[in-house]
Amino acid sequence: MDAVLLKPTLYTSSGALLGGRCACGHVFFPMQTYGCEVCGRHGADLQPMTLSGRGTLLSSTVVHIHADKARATPFTIGKVLLADGPVVRTLLVDPDREIAPGTPMVTALVSTDDGTLDLRFAPEPSP
Amino acid sequence: MTRTLKDLRPVYVVGVGWHPYQNPSETPYVTLGVTAIRQALADARIEWPAVESAYVATALLGMAAGRPMLRHLGATGLPLSHVENASASGSTAFRQACIEVASGLADVSLAVGVDKRNPVRRESTGLDHLAEDAIAQFTHFSLLTNEYAHRHGVSFEDIARVAVKNHRNGAKNPNAQRRKERTLEEVLGGRKVAGSLTPLQCTPVGEGAAAAIVASEDAIRRLGIDPSRAIRVAGSTARSERVYAAGLGFDAVLTKETTAVALAEAQIAAADLDIIELHDAFTVEELHYIENIGLCPEGQGVHLLKDGALDIGGRCAVNPSGGLIAMGHPIGPTGIGQIGEITLQLRGAAGPRQHAGARTGLAHMVGVGAVCYVHILQRP
Numbered sequence: 001m002d003a004v005l006l007k008p009t010l011y012t013s014s015g016a017l018l019g020g021r022c023a024c025g026h027v028f029f030p031m032q033t034y035g036c037e038v039c040g041r042h043g044a045d046l047q048p049m050t051l052s053g054r055g056t057l058l059s060s061t062v063v064h065i066h067a068d069k070a071r072a073t074p075f076t077i078g079k080v081l082l083a084d085g086p087v088v089r090t091l092l093v094d095p096d097r098e099i100a101p102g103t104p105m106v107t108a109l110v111s112t113d114d115g116t117l118d119l120r121f122a123p124e125p126s127p
Numbered sequence: 128m129t130r131t132l133k134d135l136r137p138v139y140v141v142g143v144g145w146h147p148y149q150n151p152s153e154t155p156y157v158t159l160g161v162t163a164i165r166q167a168l169a170d171a172r173i174e175w176p177a178v179e180s181a182y183v184a185t186a187l188l189g190m191a192a193g194r195p196m197l198r199h200l201g202a203t204g205l206p207l208s209h210v211e212n213a214s215a216s217g218s219t220a221f222r223q224a225c226i227e228v229a230s231g232l233a234d235v236s237l238a239v240g241v242d243k244r245n246p247v248r249r250e251s252t253g254l255d256h257l258a259e260d261a262i263a264q265f266t267h268f269s270l271l272t273n274e275y276a277h278r279h280g281v282s283f284e285d286i287a288r289v290a291v292k293n294h295r296n297g298a299k300n301p302n303a304q305r306r307k308e309r310t311l312e313e314v315l316g317g318r319k320v321a322g323s324l325t326p327l328q329c330t331p332v333g334e335g336a337a338a339a340i341v342a343s344e345d346a347i348r349r350l351g352i353d354p355s356r357a358i359r360v361a362g363s364t365a366r367s368e369r370v371y372a373a374g375l376g377f378d379a380v381l382t383k384e385t386t387a388v389a390l391a392e393a394q395i396a397a398a399d400l401d402i403i404e405l406h407d408a409f410t411v412e413e414l415h416y417i418e419n420i421g422l423c424p425e426g427q428g429v430h431l432l433k434d435g436a437l438d439i440g441g442r443c444a445v446n447p448s449g450g451l452i453a454m455g456h457p458i459g460p461t462g463i464g465q466i467g468e469i470t471l472q473l474r475g476a477a478g479p480r481q482h483a484g485a486r487t488g489l490a491h492m493v494g495v496g497a498v499c500y501v502h503i504l505q506r507p
Contacts, residue, residue, distance in 0.1 A: 009255050026370070032254055038370050058374055059277070061269040061322035068260065077262055077321075079270050081373050089270070090257035098322070101277045119257060 005109075006116040015107035015119065017051040019086060027051070027085040053107035054124065055082040060098045078121050080105050093122040131392045132363040135229035139357035140504065141342045142171025143467035148304040148335035148455035151244045156188055156334075160196040160241035163336035163460070167237070171340050173350050175200045178340065179233040184210045184220035184240035185459040187247065196241065213494030214406060216240060217337065218462030222363045222500060224341050234346035240460030241336040264495075265329050268409035269322035271376055275411050276323075279426030283315075283323035288432050289410040290314045290328045290452050296439060297449020299479040302464070304333045304455030330408040330451040337464035354507065358470045361487075362393035362503035367496060376415060381499045382491065383419035389501035390421075395487060397421030400443050402472045402488035404465035407450040413437075416491060417445060444482035447472060462500065465490040473506040 003013075010030050011017050019029035022036035023045040031049075035042040060078040076092040078099065092099065093108050104124040109117040132138070144166025146159040160183075168175060183193035193207050210220040217240035224236035276283060291311050297303035314327045347354055366385045368377050390397060397420055405420070407413040414428035422443060423431055436442040448454045448468035451461065469488035471477040490502045 007255055007257070010257060030254055030256070034254075059270040059274040061266060061273055062319075063261070063263075063266050063269075063321040064319045065321070066261065066263065071261055075261065077258070077266055077270065079274075085373065087373050088257060089259070089262055091261060098273065101274065 003111070003115070003117045006112055006118040011107070011119045012050070013109070013117070015053045015109055017053055017082070017088070017107070019049050019051040019084065020046050021049040022046050029082070029086040029088055049084070051082055051084040051086070055080040055105050057099055057101055057103045057105050058087065059101055060092060062096055062098055078105065080121050091120050093120040099123060132225060132229050133361060133392055136231060137344055138225045138228045138341050138360045139344070139347060140339055140360065140466060140470045141347065141352050141357050142167040142173065142340035143470045144168070144170055144338045145302040145464060145467060146336040147302045148333055148457050148460070148464070150304065150331070150333050152334065154334070156192065156241050156243050157196045157199065159334060159336040160239055161199050163241070163338040164200060164237065164239055167338035167340050171352060173235070173340070173352065176203050177235050177350055178205060178237045179235050180205055180224070180227055181207045181237045181239065182210050182220035182223045183207065184216040184238065184463065185242050186211050186213060186216050187242050187245040187458055192241070212498055213496060214408070214456070214458060215462055215492040215494030215498050215500045216459045217464070218490065218492040218500035218502065219365070221339055221463055221466055221502065222365060224339070225360050225363055228341050228343050234349070235340065235342045237338060237340050238463050239336065239338040240463040242457045242459035243334045244332055244457070265324055265409060266321045268411060269320070269324045271415070272324060272409070272411040273322055274376070275414065281426070281429050284311065285429045285433065286323070286410050286414065287311060287314045287328055288429070289407060289413045292432065292438060293407060293446050293450040293452040294327065296447050296480060297453025300449050300454055303449045303453050304331055304335070305449065305453045324409065328410040328452070330456040333455050333457050335455065335457040335460050337460035337467055339463050339466045339470070356474055357507065358473050359505045359507060360502060361505045362389040362501070364389035364392060364501045365498065367498045377497055378412070378493050379415040379419045381497055382416050382493065385499040385501045386420045386489070386491065389489070389503055393503040393505070395503070399487050400489050401485040402447060402469050402482055403443060403445045403491065404448060404450070404468055404488070405446060405491040406493045407446055407452050408456060410452070413445065413450070420489065420491065439480055439482045444472070444485070447477065447480045447482055462490065462492045465492070466502065466504070469504045473504060
């Protein structure tokens, strides 16, 4: 895949998320070394951890109005409990459909207006 | 060994005042602020030089807005500080004023909140995010609305009844930004903002001011303040968010933790509350917070709402001022305005909004961060 990622510090071209893990065991996203929210360890005690990009939908909502006119509406925001532990909130692939809580979700990379690829979540395809 | 506010000398609210909350206008913030302070002074029946310190709550006016406002009351040289704590700015200023009087460092202190609707500016933390810029506050609460409806099998129509009650209360409040009763159909109508949320289920951020003057028993005697109009601050608690189990709503859990400490400090139970003013910026919040304050088990709030238990005259009047949804949420003033409403209620002076026999009230605010402030007030 040759396309440029919109936010390469947050995810990979395979749809994995670039998180971190503290020596105390706390898993977080995105990666940072400022300090652990649970125990306060910092620096080298916080190590990068690649998160799988799979999770379970906790909630979603279709947004009809947004202050930033550059962001076209409607769009859908989902709250996903990642299999690795953290909860992330971001755009879903489908811009105008709420999805049932509990649905298994997986990351997907979609083309943006400027030609880069950005990360979204979508329901995991049925096997 | 730390102590609570109640372990220190008693503090009383002796004067409250407002500039009505309103849609953004050309009115300078100085006019808003001095109007509220002069009303609070008149309510306490004291003069400005009696005020020994001032805490100015503002989130959107930029640096050092207080002195250019307070000088028009007479530049007495009183110590002055600015308090910014997002939606809880006013509650924080009130707590600081209470602490100063309770500690004995001042006999009379002022908390005043004033704001205009200016853009919010928050410095980057240096960490990137997936799409946080796409998640406005109403989107955050729309997600919580959908979670609540799904988890507890509650309809969006029933959640929207919070707004019907609070608009009804606000219609009776001359200081409210929205002063019109609304039917459930009206609340559910209008274009959707996000998910099921409609504009009448969201707070209208505007402008305004609120002031509260607190005093010690020494000051009440010395200044000849009528003790029967003084309302005791029986508890003051502040906390900030911890790391909670995945999927728990942080505002709700933080509310539960903070309220539990405040009720223990005041040595009362949730069932003793006659009045609650809480942070209902969005309808679902009122259900989350009454459940976490302890009025009923989780998921049961709609039953209380539909039974009228949360109405003025019900079991516990929740947001008799109209709350953030109808009274408004000018940010800096909001938490102080709650203290003002509870003070009027506990004096029996709330006019057409009066909840009969009110003895004990609780003021609750959350602010982005998240932070949470709870105050408990009791009539003498």
